[in-house]
Amino acid sequence: MDDEVVQRVFQEGGRDYFQQQPSTSTSSSSSILQSLPLHVSFDHGYYLLVKSIQELREKKEGLVTVGIGGPSGSGKTSLAEKVASVIGCTVIPMENYRGGTDEGTDLDSIDFDALIRNLEDLTEGKDTKIPVFDFHQKKRVGSKAIKSAMSGVVIVDGTYALHAKLRSLLDIRVAVVGGVHFSLLSKVRYDIGDSCSLDYLIDSIFPLFRKHIEPDLHHAQIRINNSFVSSFREAIYKLKCRSESPDGQSTFFLKDEAQTDNFIEMYLRPPSANEEARINDWIKVRQSGIRYYLSLGDQRIVDKNFIIRPKAEFEVGRMTLGGLLALGYNVVVSYKRASTSVNIGSLSLSLETIDTLGETFLVLRGTDRKTVGAEALRMGITGQWLTKSYLEMILERKGVPRLNTPPLVSATSVSHNQEKDIAAPKPIRTTPNLVSRLEDLAQPWTRSPTKSKMEPVLPTWHFASSDRSHGGLVGSSAFRDTMKLAPMPDSYDLDRGLLLAVQGIQFLLENKSVPVIVGIGGPSGSGKTSLAHKTANIVGCEVVSLESYFKPEQVKDFKYDDFNSLDLPLLSKNIGDIKHGRKTKIPVFNLETGSRSCFKELEISEDCGVIIFEGVYALHPEIRKSLDLWIAVVGGVHSHLISRVQRDKSRVGCFMSQNEIMMTVFPIFQQHIEPHLVHAHLKIRNDFDPVLSPESSLFVLKSNKQVAYQDILNILDSAKFCSSVQNFIDIYLRLPGTPANGHIAESDCVRVRICEGRFALLIREPIREGNFIIQPKVDFDISISTVSGLLNLGYQAVAYIEASALIYQDGKILIEVDHLQDAPSPYLQIKGVNKEAVAAAGSALKLDGSYTTKSYLQIILERLPLVERSYSGIHTHQAARLQELVDSIQSQWTKQGGSTPSESSQSREVSPMDGIIEDMQCRIRRLERWHTINTVLWTFLMSALIGYSLYQRKRQ
Structure with a gap:
């Protein structure tokens, strides 16, 4: 996270700390950013707010108060709950301070005086009582005691949380707009047409917004634009x-x-x-x-x-x-x-x-x-x-009530294939992701998306040809082969894509009968596996991974991303059996041993009727010709790595386009995967960011206290207990020239894990809160070509950790005992998505008071003598082993037809004009940096000479 961004948040709103403390060099240097509003997405705003609260809590004494305001339906309460689940703070809902009126958003119904007294008591270290309102009885029914020592953070959540009466009591002010609030405005504007202005619609639907809510939102330091739409991800x-x-x-x-x-x-x-x-x-x-x-x-x-x-x-x-x-x-x-x-x-x-x-x-x-x-x-x-x-x-x-008046003429014609009967309802109006465009800058950021951003009606599925005269009987093989889906006209975000995928399956079930065979393809880390399982959970079907069809001899040569590594004849036979309603045997591949462990029997019944195949090559021409629905997914963690490399390159003064990074880091994708995705019936772009998203949080407790095996068994569910052993090596890759202050920081490194012959990228930019490490729960497999590509781009292996892990889990929590090669005793990690369950497991194992939030890299570094702590490596005796690992990766990639770093650099030198321009931009930035340094040095030198000459003249 950018420290200057956090500093700017404090500079604009630090009620106590930043108004009373003298200016420091850090604050003065970041004061340039004060006039710039900070507009972020919901996930980024969540991450930024948590980091801001943590830093402000460390730098000021007493309570940290946060106000989260915004219109109804914008997502402010959801944000407050997610932050509270991480920070463990007290949330005060403003709705408990309302009177007994029917209009809950009426400003006059809020008892600001009582809320101000409660905040002042907590700020002064006093216990207080907040009211409890019963919405059925339409009155206050009691109070709830809050102790000042319970939490160092209090969040005020409500429509008027940023009101002028409260702003002087708030350290951090957050405004949230968008969400279903925007969705309603978009729908009404679509229904009404252009007969009314946007201001008139806002005044009609939300009469208090422009006068009493919107002006306060402009005083926020963090301004969140929530692009949430109604989603079936948590159905x-x-x-x-x-x-x-x-x-x-x-x-x-x-x-x-x-x-x-x-x-x-x-x-x-x-x-x-x-x-x-x-x-x-x-x-x-x-x-x-x-x-x-x-x-x-x-x-x-x-x-x-x-x-x-x-x-x-x-x-x-x-x-x-x-x-x-x-x-x-x-x-x-x-x-x-x-x-x-x-x-x-x-x-x-x-x-x-x-x-x-x-x-x-x-x-x-x-x-x-x-x-x-x-x-x-x-x-x-x-x-x-x-x-x-x-x-x-x-x-x-x-029956349907008749209209009292003739309907208005619709601006858009109704599609000819829409049913006039009462059909199973399907959501058709959603709000697209909000991305600022030049033509939209005239609208305030607090307003609904403009008409160019509205997409109130999702397209419906239909066949590419409606001619059924030559297709045979409905449900016959000839009919199934003739009728092909028409591709959707655009690409869609994950929420709309999930809805359209389910609707597409239902359309095929109604018009082509069972079975319906779906293929979901895309690069590693794009989210195809997640989409497949979410779709299967809704439809109630089986998911088969193409990894089950790996050939053992290909896997031993690290050819995971090679199409020839798949047992295509067996896959074709399985799909053929499924299409003809026969039982078939699906292979089960053991990735740890690199061999098939067994076969499992699969039969598509009338009750299910659907099966999903997901994998990198699921949309390959040899596979997709046998499938009914083709779905392509791009983005996700795959895009995160590309953005990360581009950011690292820019930090060392070299700009690279995403296309060039893609060609180097994911060469197989552009050559052998991407060409197949363009033919998909449904294209989905996944904007999930594993670092920022609160949905992917994994709570971790780490301790080096010794725990008996039986104690671990006692706290896990014996009915769901399972265990495994993993041996892994973590390699830390870092670009030379990255600011490091003389030591390695894990946040500056790309962490690659080698486990059982496979490579995985570990996304680790955690939030540390108390004893907890809150980290993304997403790791994704990468090929040896990706690791070699990072080395070709200039990344250097600066450290490695070799360890073995004993893993015990029961579906709710996971306990991992890690034996590090260079640590005298093992470390135990308790992981889970439920914070309370993880804390309870730690207490049951009597680990309280022994936790650490340090990374393994930091633990190993701190054990080194000072002379061995540098950004170039860990142990001197490990240098040979580290070089051996790098050479092994490069040699394996060269055997598969890849290029070495020198060859890659030569290919970029003879690349077209884009590469030449980018190389010139890198050189210009370096020259500008040296020119600035030289100017400053010469200025100091000339000032010293002039001062010395004046001093000598004065003495004479």
């Missing part, structure tokens, strides 16, 4: 049936934990709507007490008995509902839903009564499809599963 899976005899499950709902809620749900039809039941175009508003929640349309996917919904609801004020009605939206359906729910582990079981239908339904919800299905079987629920929404049931029984 909710539902099974629903009629409760014929509610007493059958009464034992569940008689518990004290049972919660009763009453909702009013309304659906608003846009003013430009037709008489058709286009429920995807409607806006859903749910009222609970004095709270209003809004979602865009009846967003869901139906797969077999499951109803799958995204998390896409956000709170609005009552004025928003009134504004939509004033703009011409009509309430077409309204009903009351009474719900009694209990939690069963990670699942929720509800009895829901719909007054309009006069029926009661049993609903089982959860975030994992298999868990929901297994629990339904365990409970013995035998009712007929329903996949229609309550809205569809009401419309079937009562």
Whole structure:
């Protein structure tokens, strides 16, 4: 992370520390950046806020206060929760300071005086009590005690968190805009057309935003633009049936934990709507007490008995509902839903009564499809599963209400192939990633994306040819071979891509019957494996990795990224068996031993009907000709490495284009993988950044205290326990000339792990908080050509660590015992995605008080004599071994037809004009740097000479 960026955050808003401390050289040097607003993405803003809080907490005494403000639905509460999960701070929701009015966003309903008293008490080191508001009773029902010593950080989360009354009490001010707040504005603007200005729409839907919210956001030091759209990455899976005899499950709902809620749900039809039941175009508003929640349309996917919904609801004020009605939206359906729910582990079981239908339904919800299905079987629920929404049931029984007035003429024509019947709803309106363009600079950063950025309607799947006269009978082999999908016209982000992938599978199931064979291809680290498993979780199908088809003799020669390393005849036979409905045997490849361990039997049944093949060469012409749906994924960690190399090069004064880096680091990709991706039916660009994303956090506790093997077994689930052994070598690659202050820093190095003959890139730029190391949980395999390419670009192997690891895990936590070659005792690491579970495991092993947050590289370096600590290596006696590893990598790559560093440099010297220009730019930067240094030195010298001559003249 750039220290100047963090320093600028403090310079603009340090309430106590930076207003009272004298200016330092660091602050004065970074004061140039004060006038520049800091606009970042949600993930970058999260990372930057955590680092800023940590640094400010170290440099000032007392409490650090943070305000996170923004409109409803922008994502500010989500940001506060994610930061609190890392920092362990206290979050004060401003909604608890509201009065009993129905309009929760009304500025006058907020008790600022009570909030200011609470903040002042905490700042002065006093305990305080914050109010607790009950939204059903519409009043305060008590208070919650907060001890000043509980946390050194307090976050105020609310729409008015950056109000002028609070700003003087805040150390760091953060504004969050975008999210579903922008989505609603984009949808309404699409529905209304250009008849209204953007300001008029904002004043209608969010009447308090421009006057009372937006002005305060401009005082933020960190300004986050949240590009979140409704996503199925964390979907909710539902099974629903009629409760014929509610007493059958009464034992569940008689518990004290049972919660009763009453909702009013309304659906608003846009003013430009037709008489058709286009429920995807409607806006859903749910009222609970004095709270209003809004979602865009009846967003869901139906797969077999499951109803799958995204998390896409956000709170609005009552004025928003009134504004939509004033703009011409009509309430077409309204009903009351009474719900009694209990939690069963990670699942929720509800009895829901719909007054309009006069029926009661049993609903089982959860975030994992298999868990929901297994629990339904365990409970013995035998009712007929329903996949229609309550809205569809009401419309079937009562029909669609007629329009009161003729609809407005739509600006865009309705596609001829859109169904006019009530179909399974699918989300069609989303907000694209917000990237500033020149034509959009006139709009304030707090506003909705301009019309050029709006993409309210996603395209629908169709076949390239609609001529079925020569295709044979539907479902026949001839028909399947004739009907080919038409490619999507554009590339899409991961959320839209996941939705379109599921919709494409459903389209093929409806029109080509089973089986549907999907191929997901892309470079290593692009996210294809993650996409495959998320799609499989929604659809409920099997995923087969092409790594299972490695040939053992090819793997021994490190040819993982060579197409010839795949057993193509066996793969073709498996796909042929699947297409003809026969059982087939899929190989299981053991990457540790480099050989096939066994075969597993696979059969595609009518219940499943789908199988996904994922791998680097999944879209190769020899493979994709047998597949029904081709999906290409690019970006992800693959792009992260390219950006990292470009950043390192620029730090040493040399600019390289991403294309040149790609050709050197991933030569196989451009030559043998990328040409196949352009033919994909669906192209997905994955903008995931493993360093910045809070979704990829892995909590780690590290200790060198000795723990008995039996103690480890005692804290792990014996039913899910498994263990393994790994021997690995970590090589640290670094560009010469990188500022290092005389020692190696792990953040300046690219860390490559050699384990069981494979190479992997370890992404490690962790956040250290207390005893925890919070690091990305993403490591991705790379080929020997990538390692050789880094060496060709000038990276030098400056250190290596050789170790063996004993790994024990049970699915919730992982315990790793690492024996380092140059350390006298082993180190134990406890890893998991749940911070509390990791901390509990550490306490159970009695490790409290023995933790360290140092990296292994830092631990090894600190054990060296001072004369051996440098950026050029670790141990003197390791130099020969390090050179041996580098030579081995280069020789293996040369055997496969690659180039040596000298050959690579020669090829770049004779490259076309781009290479010549970039080389000249490198030289010019170096000359400019030397010119600056020479100017400063000559200035000092001449000043000294002139001063000395004046001194001599004065003496004479």
